[in-house]
Amino acid sequence: MIFPxxxxxxxxxxxxxxxxxxxxxxDIFEIFGNEEVVMYDIFPIMTDCEQxxxxxxxxxxxxxxxxxxxxxxxxxxxxxxxxxxxxxxxDFDSERCExxxxxxxxxxxxxxxxxxxKAVTEYAFMKIGINRIEAFISPENKASIRVLEKCGxxxxxxxxxxxxxxxxxxxxxxxxxxKDEYKKSLLR
Numbered sequence: 549m550i551f552p553x554x555x556x557x558x559x560x561x562x563x564x565x566x567x568x569x570x571x572x573x574x575d576i577f578e579i580f581g582n583e584e585v586v587m588y589d590i591f592p593i594m595t596d597c598e599q600x601x602x603x604x605x606x607x608x609x610x611x612x613x614x615x616x617x618x619x620x621x622x623x624x625x626x627x628x629x630x631x632x633x634x635x636x637x638x639d640f641d642s643e644r645c646e647x648x649x650x651x652x653x654x655x656x657x658x659x660x661x662x663x664x665x666k667a668v669t670e671y672a673f674m675k676i677g678i679n680r681i682e683a684f685i686s687p688e689n690k691a692s693i694r695v696l697e698k699c700g701x702x703x704x705x706x707x708x709x710x711x712x713x714x715x716x717x718x719x720x721x722x723x724x725x726x727k728d729e730y731k732k733s734l735l736r
């Protein structure tokens with residue numbers, strides 16, 4: 549498994565996934581300051597732009613410490629930021645990590661999450677050398693479950709009261725994709 553030395557930029561169709569910079573703080577605030585977007589996330593709703601700047605600084609620190617890669621997703625035709633996607637919780641011995649993503653509310657149901665997850669999944673398997681990518685999803689988050697299914701991820705089970713979400717312990721579905729499964733899907 550090889551964690552990248554420099555921040556990777558990913559191009560897929562009309563999207564580019566790149567390093568979030570301080571200039572993107574309004575985009576980060578629009579994502580995480582929306583109740584609907586963060587409804588199933590473990591962190592609270594963002595209340596001001598200073599928090600968005602702190603997130604961006606944390607993203608850079610986590611990358612430097614080889615803990616997480618968080619991309620901001622841009623639509624190249626409109627040059628607008630539409631969301632974020634990340635790989636994190638790397639277990640280098642077991643060659644696995646976790647994937648996550650959030651899309652601005654006004655860009656839901658336009659295929660951005662699916663394209664970003666496919667691109668980041670391919671990057672994880674083909675460039676980093678990951679063998680297993682996991683996602684933990686609230687059972688009520690039907691849209692996110694559909695995104696992962698479209699990207700080849702399989703439901704593996706329910707973890708009861710896994711996450712503290714908005715002050716309440718909530719269940720989580722485990723969904724995952726293995727490198728061998730991913731490679732087989734390319735042959736179809």
